[in-house]
Amino acid sequence: MPPPRPPARGGRGSHRLRLALLAAALLATVVGSLAIGAGHVPLGRVLSGVFSPDGGSRAELIVHELRLPRTLLGIAVGMALGLAGAVMQALTRNPLAEPGLLGVNGGAALAVVLVIAATRADDVLVCVWAAFAGAAGAAALVYLIGARGRGGAAPARLVLAGAAVNAVSSALTAGVMLLTPHTFGGFRFWQVGSLGGREMPVLLRVLPFIAAGTVLALLLARPLNALGMGDDAGRALGSRPGRTRVLGAAAVVLLCGSATAAAGPIAFLGLAVPFIVRTAVGPDQRLVLPYSLLLAPVLLLGADIIGRVSAPGELETGIVTAFLGAPLFAVMVRRGRTRDL
């Protein structure tokens, strides 16, 4: 058994407890997400709806056919976005970097629009694959542009290349939509960012990618720590900054690409969650990554629940996260010092 580290360096026990509490909060949000919504479902029916939907009552059907897939998708998308944001901020050494910075969102949107324009179909599954391909393509392009020249893929250059690719792809997206009006309707729904209306098959398609991205990201915690000390110091410690960046970017594309493909671009979560986590636990990625992984789905499901009950129809999740998250985040930034990485 390894000896306990002094409290100054982590206090492992206390982190274990806090992570357990966060996991409990996630469980509570999941129960809320299954139980709360437009159609009233008594708590007792929630459980039977999840595990034995054959009872056939309307309440059980709501839980099993609508809320369960939506909740599972929320967990997966939330985890993916929180983790992708944490990795992205560590890679760029920028405390306010967003996972979409690598061009992922812009590329995904462009690909979806092109597919809808070309096929006149708005099959969700086709959109998922298109979005994923677009995200990966854009990220590869950003990497190729950013890695050219002296010093390789320096963070600032990656961010600039990402901004450029995002700008170009959103211009193209707008152009395609203006030329082919029929794409607008199908795209609009995808673009808002929503957990509702996506069926179980969508989740199953993206799940392997999210799982792979999650494992990859968590394995990168220590190399990302080394990267945070600068390329020279990191290399002097025996890490390989170039390799860390490539693997980190791959994790971001897997995670953010699948989340965006499944639920559309959900603003803000990937930016705010790791930021909030760092204010609480400091800059050690071995803590930042798991905390972000657990906190993000709590917030996303919370936003989704609020969206369900706040409006007579229903508010899209992406709108709620932006509406609630932005002011909250502004307050946090003003209060605490911005922590660098």
Add this chain to the structure above:
Amino acid sequence: MTRLRAEDLTLAYEKRVVAERLGVQIPDGSFTVIVGPNACGKSTLLRALARLLRPREGTVYLDGDPIGALAPKRLARRLGLLPQSPLTPEGITVGDLVARGRYPHQSLLRQWSREDEAAVTEAMEAVGVTGLADRVVDELSGGQRQRVRLALVLAQRTGILLLDEPTTYLDIAHQIEVLDLCARLHEEGRTLVAVLHDLNHACRYATHLIAMRGGEVLAEGPPAEIVTAELVERVFGLPCRVIADPETATPLIVPAGRRRTLTAENL
């Protein structure tokens, strides 16, 4: 036999060649200091010795192995480097930062061992920052921060330490404090290689001096044997006198007075 040596190095950034056919040997157990005017290639040489810069030609050898062939972590267990301007993750505590020096000794399967703990404790004690372990690094003074960074490199437990301008940005008192600390680390048996700007500091602390200009080594050896007014003029283009340091009897460079010199009238 020297553990660390370089042969026939051609060092270049992009198109600009900094040094050609450069060879140096770092005597084992020495406190070697590399001096020279700005842009003479001294930091570039240090970067090549630490494998931060891949030489265009030539080879750096560590214990007889070309360092280019060593696995990064294996190299980092034998050779430590304090870079010129390392980044400090904001909000990190002293203890956490020093603990990151254990990176090359850890792996997925071997996360945090008793030996890691001992190395970190020992490193913090060696530079006198044990009492600061819980403090946030950003809040420390420049001198304290430099000691913490030294502790990080010490926690690596390498026999050879490379220091790239360890006294830059420090006031004179903290410069001496850091150099005294380096001298003690040297006395404890480590080989130190430092790039320093201040020639007088170099003469006082080095056991082996390497004087460079324009990518070439003009002289090397113990300061007392090689530092003369002629050498200083050749290396820096500075007319001067070299006298014995009244404190340590090492060479002390006094730049020639160009505006006011000592005459019978102003004496």
